[in-house]
Amino acid sequence: MPTTTAIFGAGVMGETLLSGLIRSGRTVEELVITERRADHAEKLKAKYGVRVLDNAAAAAAADVLVLVVKPQDMTGLLAEISEHVVPGNVVVSLAAGITTAFLESRLPDGSSVVRVMPNTPALVDQGMAAVSPGRHCTDEHLDEAEALLRSCGKVVRLDEKHLDAVTAISGSGPAYIFYVVEAMIEAGVVLGMPRSTSTELVVQTLYGAATMLKETGEHPTVLRERVSSPGGTTVAALRQLDDHKVRAAFITAIEAAASRSHELASPLD
Structure with a gap:
């Protein structure tokens, strides 16, 4: 018998997951969403043909409960759905900073919980x-959570102690890339190029470099050295980056993001 998945909070990430599940072969009969903005809920219902229920009804109907609300809204949501979570259900949280211990403390004893840190390229x-x-999470439930996330990208399984680092690297990571871009x-504009041309050059260069990293399996140092001819233009640029301690700044910045992730979660524990 097919499982029913309920997505609580159909904002950007919730809708992303919904559309990914449908593209990966889930039928709308297997899916339920909740959304407190009535106009947005109607748009999603019309666009995907998916059922829209209130939180309690969605929880009662679901085998897999995917929580995609803001961290500050999590306590209220858990209070609404807790009595409808039964043995065999799995609760999957995509809310930043919400620990499994926090979820377990507000759900029935023995509830199977999975914490997820996604990112926007989903x-x-x-x-x-x-x-x-x-x-209390079973291997079967963890497999189910991974299958949900694979509908819109890649998934790794990690101990929860690493999730602050994950937040800092892949969760916030797209912003660092956009910053560099x-x-x-x-710089291209400063050098006299039209902005549209500079943008095309940079975006395709980024895409090509990322594809090389993924498909060759080479270490980034090896790939960088192949572009860096002795005494050439690339070496001149990289020397400036080193002189300005850009590498160290990135490491410090990511450490700061991980620290902030931990701080944001602490008041909730």
Whole structure:
């Protein structure tokens, strides 16, 4: 018998997951969403043909409950759905900073919980998600959570202690890439190119470099050295980056993001 998956909170990430599941072969009969904005709920119902229920009804109907609300809304949502979570259900949380212990403490004893850290490239089916099981999570339930996330990207399984680092690297990572891309495009404009041309050059260069990393399996140092001819233009640029301690700045920035992730979760524990 097919399982029913309920997505609580059909904002950007919730809709991304919904559309990914449908593209991967899930039928709309197997899916339920909740959305507190009535106009948005109607749009999703018309677009996907999916059922829209209130939180309690969705929880009662679901085998897999996917929580995609903001962290500050999680306590209220758990209070609404807790009595409808039964043995055999799995609760999957995509809310940043919400620990499995926090979820377990507000759900029936023995509830199977999975914590997920996704990222925004899931919007184009190129997401990178990490999943961590709670104390009572079965292998079957963890497999189910991974299958959900694979509908819009890649998934790795990690101990929960690593999720602050995951948040800092892949969760926030797209913003770092966009930051560098912005700078490179601006440099092209400073050098006299039209912004549209500079943008095309940078975006395709980024795409090509990422594809090389993925498909060759070579270490980034090896690939970088192949572009860096002695005394050439690339070496001149890289020397400036080293002189400005850009590598160290990136490491420090990512450490700061991981620290902030931990701080945001602490008041909820």
